[in-house]
Amino acid sequence: MSAATPAVPTVPNLRAERWRLRIRSARDFGRRFSRRADGVVGLVILLVFAVLAIAPQLFVGPLETVTRASGAPLQAPSSAHLFGTDELGRDLLNLTIHGARISMAIGFLATIITIVVGAIIGIVAGFLGGQIDNVLMRFTDFFLVLPTFVLAIILAPVILDVIGADAELLGIRATLLVIVTVIGVTSWAATARIIRSQVLSIRERMFVDRARVIGGGPGHIMRRHILPNVVNLIVANTVLTFAGAVFTETTLSFIGLGDPFQPSWGQILNAAQGSGAPGLGAWWYIAPPAACVVLVILAFTLVGNALDDILNPKSAPRR
């Protein structure tokens, strides 16, 4: 009798089983990522900058201002000022390390806005399809073809003049918040396109039909069934978007939309340009922030490409 009972595969502890699977896939992912030398190098660079951004005062003390400047104007590097000083006598090592916090924070916030807007529009358009998809994608294409950087240049001062430059939120000044918003508003379109195309293939899969059969509404299916399946893509895209956000922030600050009271790397380069440092041959004014910008963008690009190759089902291996 007992022999005739079909062996039901029992999972004694569903939760433990689920965790075991998660740990296994994480370990698998770690192994594949660690084989990518470029990705690992990028990750190490990013970790260094993350530490600098989290606690700049631990390394160089508080941010130097005009009144707290510690040296003479435009001094070449010396033992007292390893990176030299700017035209106000501020130590450039101090400015550059504090700049890490501001550049990375703006990049981070702008990336979150970009990804959230892009993911929502991509998932909704791809899953619902039909007329909604049509309208959303026309809208997306419009933003794709628009020279968004030029749009950002106009939007930023308009918003700034409307809300006033001295407003503050969570210790971040309005100028920087405007930059964050403007980058977010103008760069979500590419993300939306990528995610939509992935959603189009996921929604045809069997488990989506099953969810619908047992009565799942569109909102529930998008949240619980579609979203988890595009998370990989979102992660890879987030890292690449971060590189773009730092790039755009640096450029916007350079042309004068930054905040002199919270200097990012782009803002330091703007001050260098304004004080005529390139023509004076003051290379030490330009080299540290410029090198940091390039290193961070390069690192994000390396990590992002590695993640994209591992996590994005559609991207052919690049190497």
Place this chain on the structure above:
Amino acid sequence: MGGRYLARRGAQALLTIFAIVVLNFVLFRMMPGSPERVLLRNPYLTQAKIEQVRKQWGLDKPLIPDQLVAYTTSTLSGDLGYSLKFRGTPVTDVIGQRFWPTILLIGFAEAIAIVVGLAVGAYAGWHRGGVGDRIGSGISLVLYSMPYFVIGMPLIIIFASSFGWFPTSGMLTVGATYPGLVDRLIDFGRHLALPLATVSLGLIGGYSILMRSSIIETRSEDYVTTARAKGLTDRRILRSHAFPNALLPMVTIIAINLGYVVAGAITAEVVFNWPGLGTLTVDALSARDYPILEGVFLLLSITVVLANLAADLVYGLLDPRVRA
């Protein structure tokens, strides 16, 4: 090429341009300041006078459709308003003076970058994993990570401030008189060299990376295997089979990229004080000269839309499959 394909793409481009004009209108309305606000500073102002001014400027009419229609018709007839900074000068005149320096800079830079970038990318992709690929791809990736002004500033320090080979700023030497056209051209060329190098280098990185992956994709195509089976030399396969096909996607990419080139050129112009649309934009930005900013945005976005349309049409000519 099918007439229907042409008509559809043309209609799409027109619709996009119309959307840009509407966006510009919305931005104009969002801006702080209006004629009545300026008048309100006068304490002796009567309500009747305010009404009269509002009527004179058409502000008493509803936003949509009356004001929008008025704005669209004057924009289409080439009236972009007047600059705030250069008092009384029409926006179109101010932009007109700055248009050609930018076109020259971007045009030459695109030409150099397309030739060099595609060549480097094709070589790297064809010899994937080799020494040339590693060096070429490494340099391309670093260039790709550099905002244009980060490329330009070191160039000034090295080649203008230290060696003194090139001037640091401007398009022509200020106050110089030229005996002949040739001297004028030489002076222009010396001023153009560094900005041109900056924008070209910035572009080469991106183009060569994309061309490399495009070539790598064609390497596994059947027609390349066939060519190899026919006994063609490696060079011949690259030149007559892989390269032309890898070029196809680059047409679209170069057109889409134009928007970013414009952004990069703006910062390069600032670094070298090149008297083009970029320096105009940044000056207008610090003076909050909104009519100029809007005019530049309108001009650049319409140019980019048209470039994309042109790229699509060229692509359609080159690759018959997309017309279906």
